[in-house]
Amino acid sequence: MSVERFIDPTTVPRSHAMKAAVIHAPRDLRIEEVEIPAVGPNDVKVRIRAGGICGSDLHYYQHGGFGTVRLQQPMILGHEIAGEVMEVGSAVTRVRPGDRVAVNPSQPCGHCRFCLEGKPNHCLEMRFYGSAMRMPHVQGGFREVLVCGEAQALPVPTGLALELAAFAEPLSVCLHAARQAGPLLGKRVLVTGTGPIGALAILVARQAGAREIVATDITDTPLALARKIGADIALNTASDTDALAPFKADKGYFDTVFEASGSAAALTGALDVTRPTGTIVQLGLGGGPMTLPVNLLVAKEINLRGTFRFHEEFAWAVDFLAAGTIDVSPLLTEVVPLAEAVRGFELAGDRSRAMKVVLAL
Numbered sequence: 001m002s003v004e005r006f007i008d009p010t011t012v013p014r015s016h017a018m019k020a021a022v023i024h025a026p027r028d029l030r031i032e033e034v035e036i037p038a039v040g041p042n043d044v045k046v047r048i049r050a051g052g053i054c055g056s057d058l059h060y061y062q063h064g065g066f067g068t069v070r071l072q073q074p075m076i077l078g079h080e081i082a083g084e085v086m087e088v089g090s091a092v093t094r095v096r097p098g099d100r101v102a103v104n105p106s107q108p109c110g111h112c113r114f115c116l117e118g119k120p121n122h123c124l125e126m127r128f129y130g131s132a133m134r135m136p137h138v139q140g141g142f143r144e145v146l147v148c149g150e151a152q153a154l155p156v157p158t159g160l161a162l163e164l165a166a167f168a169e170p171l172s173v174c175l176h177a178a179r180q181a182g183p184l185l186g187k188r189v190l191v192t193g194t195g196p197i198g199a200l201a202i203l204v205a206r207q208a209g210a211r212e213i214v215a216t217d218i219t220d221t222p223l224a225l226a227r228k229i230g231a232d233i234a235l236n237t238a239s240d241t242d243a244l245a246p247f248k249a250d251k252g253y254f255d256t257v258f259e260a261s262g263s264a265a266a267l268t269g270a271l272d273v274t275r276p277t278g279t280i281v282q283l284g285l286g287g288g289p290m291t292l293p294v295n296l297l298v299a300k301e302i303n304l305r306g307t308f309r310f311h312e313e314f315a316w317a318v319d320f321l322a323a324g325t326i327d328v329s330p331l332l333t334e335v336v337p338l339a340e341a342v343r344g345f346e347l348a349g350d351r352s353r354a355m356k357v358v359l360a361l
Helices: 055-063 168-181 196-207 220-229 245-251 264-273 294-299 313-323 338-348
Strands: 017-025 028-035 043-052 080-088 100-103 145-149 153-155 188-192 212-217 233-236 254-259 274-282 303-306 332-337 356-360
Touching: 017 338, 028 338, 043 100, 055 338, 080 145, 080 168, 100 313, 153 313, 168 196, 168 254, 168 274, 168 303, 168 313, 188 196, 188 264, 196 212, 196 220, 196 254, 212 220, 220 233, 245 264, 245 274, 254 264, 264 274, 264 294, 332 338, 338 356
Parallel strands: 188 212, 188 254, 212 233, 254 274, 274 303, 332 356
Antiparallel strands: 017 028, 043 080, 043 145, 043 356, 080 100, 100 153
């Protein structure tokens, strides 16, 4: 794959350049000119039309990174993207110009130990759009034109709006988490944290046949949406610190927990309300180390599982969205033009007003 190059717009014809949302430092997001990479024989050139602002994008925008991952050079943000095929390489057969596609931001190497074991989400050389985990950073998808590999471009039907097709990436994260949880049919499920990932986890659990879904958060606005999309009960654990107390009886109530807040307090609370041999899937990532009462984990024989990215679930997500069997439209707060990206990021960071903000490119 070609490496994007930031340019002086006066030195390159506009036909060879595009606009992109580039983060330089916390709250220093600029719309800049970037050179359009060449198309190789196995590449697809996509005119990006929609890009969802993710929690990791917000971390880069608000704090310059998360955990030990820090911006060390300007980087194009974005990895939840969809658009239209402009051009294909000579060896490409899967898509053709004019097709509408959701773009998988994962680029596993295909030959490391984990790729060969069928675990490409753990690839040792993974390149993931809009990530500062590697140096040089992997440039993201909030740009007018993206050149990706053929396998990354999955066709979507004309009836699916591209701003909804851009949900394929976060939905695939939740589909992978559901696989980590095991069968959900007939299970009582708790979702802690009802941001975009928690909300999508509710939709996935309902689609998988959960018997009952309880959602918790510390803000009323996302809880109202949680009720709308399928949560049977939505509890504000900030205004009522004992909201989950009734679920502690008889060693716990829930079969499965999706912990999507990244809060140590939420994880500890989940251990109290998970029944013996139940499963907790840790979806959220906090800003630092987390502690938990291991005695509860041991005595109740609870399965605590991590979940990291996705692989084949991306294609599943596209299929669910295309068929309309998982409806993400209630999660879409606003579509914001690329020129107003800063406003879009500020809106996305306000949980009292926004669930998912999508940039229109």
